[in-house]
Amino acid sequence: MQSSTPAGRAGRPRSAAADTAILAATRAALVDLGWSKLTLGDVATRAGVAKTTLYRRWAGKNELVVDAVAELFDELRLPDRGSLAADIEGVVLQFAAILARPEAKSGLMAVVAESTRDDALRERIRASIVDRQKRLVLEGRARAQARGELPPEPDATEAARTVDLIFDMVAGAVVHRTLVSAEAADGEWVRDFTHLLLWGLAARPADPPDLASRPTESGGGWA
Amino acid sequence: MQSSTPAGRAGRPRSAAADTAILAATRAALVDLGWSKLTLGDVATRAGVAKTTLYRRWAGKNELVVDAVAELFDELRLPDRGSLAADIEGVVLQFAAILARPEAKSGLMAVVAESTRDDALRERIRASIVDRQKRLVLEGRARAQARGELPPEPDATEAARTVDLIFDMVAGAVVHRTLVSAEAADGEWVRDFTHLLLWGLAARPADPPDLASRPTESGGGWA
Amino acid sequence: MQSSTPAGRAGRPRSAAADTAILAATRAALVDLGWSKLTLGDVATRAGVAKTTLYRRWAGKNELVVDAVAELFDELRLPDRGSLAADIEGVVLQFAAILARPEAKSGLMAVVAESTRDDALRERIRASIVDRQKRLVLEGRARAQARGELPPEPDATEAARTVDLIFDMVAGAVVHRTLVSAEAADGEWVRDFTHLLLWGLAARPADPPDLASRPTESGGGWA
Amino acid sequence: MQSSTPAGRAGRPRSAAADTAILAATRAALVDLGWSKLTLGDVATRAGVAKTTLYRRWAGKNELVVDAVAELFDELRLPDRGSLAADIEGVVLQFAAILARPEAKSGLMAVVAESTRDDALRERIRASIVDRQKRLVLEGRARAQARGELPPEPDATEAARTVDLIFDMVAGAVVHRTLVSAEAADGEWVRDFTHLLLWGLAARPADPPDLASRPTESGGGWA
DNA sequence: GAATAATCGAGACGGTACGTCTGGTCTTGCA
DNA sequence: TGCAAGACCAGACGTACCGTCTCGATTATTC
Numbered sequence: 001m002q003s004s005t006p007a008g009r010a011g012r013p014r015s016a017a018a019d020t021a022i023l024a025a026t027r028a029a030l031v032d033l034g035w036s037k038l039t040l041g042d043v044a045t046r047a048g049v050a051k052t053t054l055y056r057r058w059a060g061k062n063e064l065v066v067d068a069v070a071e072l073f074d075e076l077r078l079p080d081r082g083s084l085a086a087d088i089e090g091v092v093l094q095f096a097a098i099l100a101r102p103e104a105k106s107g108l109m110a111v112v113a114e115s116t117r118d119d120a121l122r123e124r125i126r127a128s129i130v131d132r133q134k135r136l137v138l139e140g141r142a143r144a145q146a147r148g149e150l151p152p153e154p155d156a157t158e159a160a161r162t163v164d165l166i167f168d169m170v171a172g173a174v175v176h177r178t179l180v181s182a183e184a185a186d187g188e189w190v191r192d193f194t195h196l197l198l199w200g201l202a203a204r205p206a207d208p209p210d211l212a213s214r215p216t217e218s219g220g221g222w223a
Numbered sequence: 224m225q226s227s228t229p230a231g232r233a234g235r236p237r238s239a240a241a242d243t244a245i246l247a248a249t250r251a252a253l254v255d256l257g258w259s260k261l262t263l264g265d266v267a268t269r270a271g272v273a274k275t276t277l278y279r280r281w282a283g284k285n286e287l288v289v290d291a292v293a294e295l296f297d298e299l300r301l302p303d304r305g306s307l308a309a310d311i312e313g314v315v316l317q318f319a320a321i322l323a324r325p326e327a328k329s330g331l332m333a334v335v336a337e338s339t340r341d342d343a344l345r346e347r348i349r350a351s352i353v354d355r356q357k358r359l360v361l362e363g364r365a366r367a368q369a370r371g372e373l374p375p376e377p378d379a380t381e382a383a384r385t386v387d388l389i390f391d392m393v394a395g396a397v398v399h400r401t402l403v404s405a406e407a408a409d410g411e412w413v414r415d416f417t418h419l420l421l422w423g424l425a426a427r428p429a430d431p432p433d434l435a436s437r438p439t440e441s442g443g444g445w446a
Numbered sequence: 447m448q449s450s451t452p453a454g455r456a457g458r459p460r461s462a463a464a465d466t467a468i469l470a471a472t473r474a475a476l477v478d479l480g481w482s483k484l485t486l487g488d489v490a491t492r493a494g495v496a497k498t499t500l501y502r503r504w505a506g507k508n509e510l511v512v513d514a515v516a517e518l519f520d521e522l523r524l525p526d527r528g529s530l531a532a533d534i535e536g537v538v539l540q541f542a543a544i545l546a547r548p549e550a551k552s553g554l555m556a557v558v559a560e561s562t563r564d565d566a567l568r569e570r571i572r573a574s575i576v577d578r579q580k581r582l583v584l585e586g587r588a589r590a591q592a593r594g595e596l597p598p599e600p601d602a603t604e605a606a607r608t609v610d611l612i613f614d615m616v617a618g619a620v621v622h623r624t625l626v627s628a629e630a631a632d633g634e635w636v637r638d639f640t641h642l643l644l645w646g647l648a649a650r651p652a653d654p655p656d657l658a659s660r661p662t663e664s665g666g667g668w669a
Numbered sequence: 670m671q672s673s674t675p676a677g678r679a680g681r682p683r684s685a686a687a688d689t690a691i692l693a694a695t696r697a698a699l700v701d702l703g704w705s706k707l708t709l710g711d712v713a714t715r716a717g718v719a720k721t722t723l724y725r726r727w728a729g730k731n732e733l734v735v736d737a738v739a740e741l742f743d744e745l746r747l748p749d750r751g752s753l754a755a756d757i758e759g760v761v762l763q764f765a766a767i768l769a770r771p772e773a774k775s776g777l778m779a780v781v782a783e784s785t786r787d788d789a790l791r792e793r794i795r796a797s798i799v800d801r802q803k804r805l806v807l808e809g810r811a812r813a814q815a816r817g818e819l820p821p822e823p824d825a826t827e828a829a830r831t832v833d834l835i836f837d838m839v840a841g842a843v844v845h846r847t848l849v850s851a852e853a854a855d856g857e858w859v860r861d862f863t864h865l866l867l868w869g870l871a872a873r874p875a876d877p878p879d880l881a882s883r884p885t886e887s888g889g890g891w892a
Numbered sequence: 893g894a895a896t897a898a899t900c901g902a903g904a905c906g907g908t909a910c911g912t913c914t915g916g917t918c919t920t921g922c923a
Numbered sequence: 924t925g926c927a928a929g930a931c932c933a934g935a936c937g938t939a940c941c942g943t944c945t946c947g948a949t950t951a952t953t954c
Contacts, residue, residue, distance in 0.1 A: 034339065164406075181387060615838060626794070681931075
């Protein structure tokens, strides 16, 4: 039913190994040099590949870095730790760990900055990185609803809007903590963040503790 | 008290007008070209200034852009609208309006990205932009405590930590919404965001409505 | 005596049409682009042939151009116009006409320039172009001797040396006139040149006219 | 009457030393690599100069090579050896010596080839090289006329035309001998050439010897 | 008529040089 | 001494060709 060469085109086929080598070299260069000093010539050299090979496959530095960074986020998984709070903490810690890596740090924000003036690039980021991780929010909500921690959705439109809002809050907070405040999003911070996300700033002290297992904090109100 | 030439050194004093012109030219160039295509030679030309003059005052592109962007955020004010929710909505809308401007969009994230590999730059960003706006969180909390909307702080260390957390959440969410999701942080989004920030994801539907003036939304639970 | 496939090797034989098409395409490219902007990829495309086919037959651009240009000179013929002067004028005009064609102009001098650093190329030029046209000098001398315009050769070595000298003078002068002085080697110039070649710079006015049929010029001495 | 800075423009003046270094480096690169493998990047490196400096002063490789080669020909002088024949031999030998140098060989013909498709380049060659050497023909004729070896010019137009013809013949023959025939234009060849130029192909054996001091050759007719 | 073998078009490959642009520095002459 | 102008060195940019290679598809000869 299907040819062995799917796109049965003439000519020498592109080397699959080159793609892998180039993306790995890009991440290595991001670690060593950061985004602004990364040059495509250097990436090509590191990958053992000619510059033309690189330009044949990627339009430029931005597209290349998006693909190189996107692979980092594919290892994110939503753990099942028994409660919504624990699940969130788990996935946020994973996200923070990825963002702490130098190849992600420098590259991610740089391409986001570039994307403010390049619609195609923004779409690429969304398709390669953002939308692929929204699944985690969806899974988490479904699991929490199955457990009875959250009520079911009354309205599909509303539900989608909420996914986006939560994603912006979670991703935004971790990114801001890591890159702008430049402090580690460690266990303690993640617990505080999760607590605030779940029960809010105005929560009365008596409310949450029976759900959140956080004995270290006596019971002070938020803010 | 002070001479018109503060550091009474010999020789021709530096032109004060040049600084203003350079920063304005930098913002104009950010609007026209974005960060990555902005060149110091072009900024100098726009400002009617020689490149040497520019380099005499700023170490490089990053430092210049930080100063040019920082001025944008100085117009942020915490309005007194009578309730914590309304105050937050007001200030978040202002922040979103600034971030929506092209000179801020492109420049801010770019220097943040650069700062991941340049400690001095990160300090400059923190001093010029981040820390100067944390006052808004402090003011807001104090005002809410005065109104009785929030309990007083039992512990100073805890209090400082919470300010940072809230700042990361607010700034992070708005930035992510604006730059990564690339959608406007408009009135509706800001209301949703504020609601979630104040009462959390797990809030029972019955709890908030008496505080939050948000009649449009019937009463669906979050997430 | 001979097989229909001379070199009875197995496999698909080379296309004879390709050679013709490639050489014609080379000349067309010389006309359109000149030597320095001519690329083998472009020649291949013009000839409707793959680059590999071209490289299988010629070692590089220089060899290809030599062959393409050499064909132009094969049409040179020594006309029999009754006198040595008229014969020389005839053949020089033909030579000038070929050199005036853009494919010859640009290509010929370029490969000569290249040949100063490539012995194999110089040999190829000599074999394909230079030596093949020296026959014209030999024929012309023999005919003039038969007519009694020139004395017979007393010495074979001397005779060969003289052929080379004359060839250098004729070809050199026409090439210099056409390419360096960049003016047409037209009938008038050819007459002047032939006159000078036959009777020399120091000829006394009275000497030549009885041989050269050149009534337009009254009788002024040369130089 | 004249300012010390003739073109009183602002900014740092161009380095005069750079020009000298670049032209010398160009000749060195011509010797080592030949015209076609000469690269401007390499010339810049050899000259200890940035590529931009080079491109600021010359439009490209061709213009640079013309200037570099032109300097070689400025050392040509017309010696006074007592007779027209001896003078010609002297200057032709000098010309041949220059052409024998590898920097001239490769460079000169290459730019001539290029000039067939570039009018500005041809003009540059003419102004820098060709016309500057025509003075030698003029001087030689004047001196021969003073000696009574040549008659005075009856017609100015005719006289100019003859200078061009002689220049094409002399320069063309030497170039062809050196580059195409690829043999040395040594003393013997130069004597033969001068003899032919002065007394022509059809000269009767008895004529020249009383003028040309060339006792080695008994009396063989030409051609 | 199969097996073998060389050629064919197509196009990717590792290289090298292109000519341009920018980053920072330095030299001028004027104020 | 500051300043505008602009030349300077250094080096990355993205493109174009080079000459080679790897494909699948042809087209001959040889078995």
